[in-house]
Every structure is written in structure tokens, then in C-alpha cells.
Amino acid sequence: MAKMVLYCWLPILFCQIWELHTLSLTALSKQSSIFYQGMQEDMVLEQVDQLTSVDSVKLIVHGFLGSRSHNSIMPLRNAYMAQGFENIMIADWSPAANLDYASSRRAVATVAMVLAKELEQFLSRHNVSHEAVHIIGHSLGAHIAGRIGNYFNGSLGRVTGLDPALPLFTPRSGDGLLPNAARFVDVIHTDYPLFGDLTPRGTVDFYANFGHAPQPGCEEVDLLVASKLILEAYSCSHNRAVLFYAESIGMPKNFPAIGCGWRAIKSKSSCSKGMSVSVANMNDDHVVYMGEQVTHSATSFYYLETNAEPPFGQGITAKFV
Numbered sequence: 181m182a183k184m185v186l187y188c189w190l191p192i193l194f195c196q197i198w199e200l201h202t203l204s205l206t207a208l209s210k211q212s213s214i215f216y217q218g219m220q221e222d223m224v225l226e227q228v229d230q231l232t233s234v235d236s237v238k239l240i241v242h243g244f245l246g247s248r249s250h251n252s253i254m255p256l257r258n259a260y261m262a263q264g265f266e267n268i269m270i271a272d273w274s275p276a277a278n279l280d281y282a283s284s285r286r287a288v289a290t291v292a293m294v295l296a297k298e299l300e301q302f303l304s305r306h307n308v309s310h311e312a313v314h315i316i317g318h319s320l321g322a323h324i325a326g327r328i329g330n331y332f333n334g335s336l337g338r339v340t341g342l343d344p345a346l347p348l349f350t351p352r353s354g355d356g357l358l359p360n361a362a363r364f365v366d367v368i369h370t371d372y373p374l375f376g377d378l379t380p381r382g383t384v385d386f387y388a389n390f391g392h393a394p395q396p397g398c399e400e401v402d403l404l405v406a407s408k409l410i411l412e413a414y415s416c417s418h419n420r421a422v423l424f425y426a427e428s429i430g431m432p433k434n435f436p437a438i439g440c441g442w443r444a445i446k447s448k449s450s451c452s453k454g455m456s457v458s459v460a461n462m463n464d465d466h467v468v469y470m471g472e473q474v475t476h477s478a479t480s481f482y483y484l485e486t487n488a489e490p491p492f493g494q495g496i497t498a499k500f501v
């Protein structure tokens with residue numbers, strides 16, 4: 181950010197270079213597109229003739245340094261396909277995502293606009309209601325998902341933010357994911373303070389292991405990534421949000437969570453007033469399930485612990501200390 185501001189205070193020549201850069205960033209952002217996941221291959225949306233069902237559309241959006249086949253999002257696609265979900269689509273904004281982070285972050289609004297228009301055409305051509313649409317975005321893709329939701333004035337059914345990107349975003353950034361992005365917005369936090377954010381951004385926000393890095397099982401990998409700062413796309417804790425979500429698609433009740441105060445989450449203190457409670461002893465009123473089958477009446481903040489390796493969810497054996 182400091183660098184961007186500096187450029188504009190430098191002599192005129194540099195300002196011109198900066199403007200050129202902005203022009204090319206816009207051009208790269210406009211190369212974004214959505215791909216429909218067919219049985220054999222993926223297709224651009226215009227190639228899709230007819231839908232067998234208009235009840236559900238899933239749109240996955242990758243993050244910084246990603247692409248539509250990047251391993252940071254493939255687990256989501258694969259889990260949806262394996263469970264027989266229809267109309268799985270993946271946004272590809274790789275031309276604008278594979279720049280320096282500050283530029284990719286600046287591309288969020290334009291990329292979202294391009295994708296939103298493409299989605300809008302597809303929905304009206306196939307007579308799909310806005311409510312049937314669920315966008316799942318990771319990292320910068322979570323903010324793009326939010327912006328697409330804003331384009332539709334909050335009329336989409338659901339937006340899921342998987343560890344929304346923290347760097348160069350504030351809670352007030354106009355192009356960031358916010359609770360009004362859709363009728364229901366659920367967010368999973370896993371990587372504060374590296375790439376991920378603790379800022380509540382959803383109707384409901386889940387703080388896995390208090391949302392802080394390192395997540396269990398990521399202790400050593402995260403250190404390596406942090407030392408390279410944000411040049412690395414793949415942070416273990418940052419990507420955990422994706423893996424948790426992907427696991428929940430096939431195992432709907434694997435991530436029980438309990439309500440927790442904002443202060444307790446920030447300070448990583450107890451969420452159950454020092455009492456150890458197990459899910460087995462709680463009734464469904466107190467437990468909310470994180471992930472694909474999240475309880476849509478859930479609001480505010482939830483806490484849960486996870487295992488260090490798959491299956492990450494603790495299911496019926498979960499305890500809250």
C-alpha cells in the first residue's frame with residue numbers, strides 16, 4: 181500500500197507508469213471468466229445448453245496466485261462432484277491473480293464485476309433464481325464473492341467466505357466481504373494474523389481453533405510461509421478453511437461449534453465458561469454445524485476445535501473446554 185501511494189507523489193513520469201499499470205490491470209481483470217464443470221470437461225458458460233436442474237448453482241472463486249485448477253480450491257469442486265451436486269462452476273481470474281499481491285487485491289472490484297455480469301446472463305438464460313446461487317470464495321476470492329453478491333443487491337441465496345484475505349483490507353473496505361452480500365453469509369476464519377482476518381464478515385462467523393494461525397497440524401509449515409511473507413499462495417492454516425469446508429460437504433455434522441463471545445475469540449480464552457462440555461451431551465439447540473449444511477438460523481460467533489489431520493472435524497467426539 182505504501183508503495184502505491186508513493187508512486188503518485190513521485191515525478192510525473194512515474195505517475196504515468198502507474199496509470200499504464202492500472203490500465204493493464206483492468207485489461208487483465210477483464211480476462212476473468214466462469215467455467216461450468218461438465219462430466220468430461222469444463223465449459224465456458226455460453227456453451228452450456230440446458231441444465232438438468234435449476235435448484236442449485238455453486239460458484240467457487242479462488243484466491244491470490246490461484247486458477248480454476250489450483251490445488252487450493254480443487255477439494256471443494258471434487259467434494260461437490262462426489263456428492264452429486266449439480267451446476268458446479270469455477271471462476272477463473274488467474275490473469276489478475278498472478279501479479280504482486282497489491283495489484284491482485286486492487287483487481288477485486290473489477291474482477292467481481294466481470295464475473296457478476298457473466299453469472300447474471302447465465303442465470304437469466306437458464307431461468308435460475310438468484311436464491312438458488314451459492315458462491316464460495318477463498319482468500320481474495322472471498323472478497324470477490326462478496327462483491328458479486330453486492331452486484332446482485334444481496335439477493336443471492338448464500339455467500340461463503342473461506343478465510344477472507346486480511347492484507348490491505350480493513351473492516352470498512354468497500355470491496356470487502358460483508359454480511360449484506362447475500363441472504364445468508366457464512367465465514368470460516370483460520371489464519372489470523374497471516375493471510376486471514378478475524379473481522380466478522382458474515383451473518384455467522386466460525387472461528388476454528390479461535391481463527392488463529394497456526395492451525396493444528398500447520399505449526400511447522402506456517403513458519404516457512406510467514407518467512408516468505410505474502411509471495412506464497414499456499415499457507416497451511418489459510419488453506420485449512422477450504423479443507424474443513426470440503427470435508428463438511430460429505431460429512432455434514434462433522435464440525436459442531438458453540439456460540440462464543442467476541443472477546444473470548446480475540447483473546448483465545450475459554451468459550452464455555454471453563455466447563456468442559458461434549459457434543460454428545462448437548463442438545464441441538466446449542467450446537468451449530470459449520471460447513472455446507474450450516475444451520476441457517478445461526479448468527480454471530482461460533483467456536484470449534486479441529487484435528488490436526490483428516491478427518492479434521494471431531495464430530496460427535498467434539499468437546500468444548
Ligand SMILES: *[C@@H]1O[C@H](CO)[C@@H](O)[C@H](O)[C@H]1NC(C)=O
Pocket residue numbers: 307
Ligand atoms: C421461469 O421460472 C418461473 C418460476 O420458477 C416460471 O414461472 C417460468 O415459467 C419460467 N420461465 C421459463 C421461460 O422457463
Ligand SMILES: *[C@@H]1O[C@H](CO)[C@@H](O)[C@H](O)[C@H]1NC(C)=O
Pocket residue numbers: 331332333
Ligand atoms: C441492484 O440495484 C440497483 C439500484 O436499485 C439496480 O439498478 C440494479 O439493477 C440491481 N441489480 C440487480 C442485479 O438486481
